[in-house]
Amino acid sequence: MTRFRTNAIHIGQEPEQVTGSVAVPVFQTSTYAQQELGGHPQFDYARTINPTRLALEKNLAALENGKFGYCFASGMAAITAALSLVKSGDHVIAGSDMYGGSYRYFSKILSNYGVTFSYVDMRNLDNVEQAITPNTKLIYCETPTNPMMNLTDLAELSAIAKKHHCISVVDNTFMSPYFQNPLDFGIDIVVHSATKYLGGHSDVIGGALITIDSSYAERIKFYQNSAGAVPGPWDCWLLLRSVKTLAIRMDAHNANAMKIATMLAIHPKLKGVHYPGLPSHPQHTLAKKQMRGFGGMIAIEIGSLDAAKRFASALRVFTLGESLGGVESLVCHPVTMTHGSIEPARRAELGITDGLVRLSVGIEDIEDLIDDINRGLDAI
Ligand SMILES: Cc1ncc(COP(=O)(O)O)c(C=O)c1O
Known part of the structure; x- marks a missing residue:
């Protein structure tokens, strides 16, 4: 069996049969000529199936050690598809700390359709056990969480889900398949916002389920075709191209973030640094157990909105922006940006304060990133 970097470059991407094209072609078509009436060809309509998308789906499935992959027009479209496995009357347990858009979808859209949610701190899985009801059908979490970088023990979570006959779904966006494979711990479905590390260049929106x-695969595929939030072939091609360098990019993100987090951890102006690679992270032992690296995301506590504003506006290399996972470093203020749709009281409970700043550490020269952060800290 070949390994991660080889798989990233080759799986689903055999040379094309007609011309031998080494790069998977962009099959920019909506339909396919059929040989005969009633012939049921494999390729019939491009919402249902597209060869460029198929290549990406095979590739991502292999990288997550899965068997089936399905791609969507965005991470949110993938999450919507995963949650299509529950119906009115069902109960879902979700991690209390997660991407604001996922929380918005659960609390403002899906809850209108008779699905109930409990949000619990999944650092302690007793909270999940206690939240289980006879109607609980699905357990959903991110690990590490966005933005607090809290972890959930994947093996324990999958054991609880199996014991209670629930579907376990884990958003693996922050780690990418290079650093963590939830399916290896018995998790049922992995979610990716492919917009982030899989895409890696801040130029494409996409999502995937693996x-x-x-039986889950069949239901997801049926939903994908029925609801129709599929990515176009060009976006799939961009993602295929990006994933080839995922491993080297992730190693570079990880190395830069580790250096920055280590520097920040002893900085007198900061009130907290959340990065699972730091020995001071309360779940560092779990991080080492289930992750092969710690990624490029760091959350820091700067103290106040004013300090956060001054820090962000002094930066020259880090760009102020939503999103994460690109080669370019980004700085984000969760309260006013990615997590604005979470109620203020709830945000406060989670530790998402006005002074919390999230860094997506890119792969630029580390000296330039350190100079930039020092410039930001000097401005506080
Ligand atoms: C952890 C996580 N999951 C899902 C999403 C949603 O993905 P998309 O923006 O591709 O819809 C995001 C977006 O920021 C995210 O950070």
Whole structure:
């Protein structure tokens, strides 16, 4: 069996049969000529199936050690598809700390359709056990969480889900398949916002679900075709191209973030640094157990909105912007940006304060990133 970097470059991407094209072509078509009436060809309509998308789906499934991959027009479209596995009357347990857009979808859209949610701190899985009801059908979490970088023990979570016959779904966006594979711990479905590390260049929006379970796969595929939030072939091509360098990019993100977090951890102006690679992270032992690296995301506590504003506006290399996972470093203020849709009281409970700043550490020269951060800290 070949390994991660080889798989990233080759799986689903055999030379094209007609011309031998080494790069998977962009099959920019909406439909396919059929040989005969009633012939049921494999390729019939491009919402249902597209060869460029198929290549990406095979590739991502392999990288997550799954069997089935399905791609969507965005991470949110993938999450919507995962949550299509529950119906009115069902109960979902979700991590209390997660991307604001996922929380918005759960609390403002899906809850209008008779699905109930409990949000619990999944650092302690007793909270999940306690929240289980006879109607609980699905357990959903991010690990590490966005933005607090809290972890959930994947093996324990999957054991609880299996014991209570629930579907376990994990958003693996922050780690990418290079650093963490939730399916290896018995999780049923992995979610990706492909917009982030998989895309890696801040130029494409996409999402994916991966599973080894054929019955979930069938239902997801049916939903993908029925609801129709599929990515176009050009976006799939961009993602295929990007994933080839995922491993080297992730190593570079990880190395830069580790250096920056280590520097920030002893900085007198900061009130807290959240990065699972730091020995001071309360779940560092768990991080080492289930992750092969710690990624490029760091959350820091600067103290106040004013300090956060001054820090962000002094930066020259880090760009102020939503999103993460690109080669370019980004700085984000969760309260006013990515997590603005979470109620203020709830944000406060989670530790998402006015002074919290999230860094997506890119792969620029580390000296330039350190100079930039020092410039920001000097401005506080
Ligand atoms: C952890 C996580 N999951 C899902 C999403 C949603 O992905 P998309 O923006 O591609 O819809 C995001 C977006 O920021 C995210 O950070």
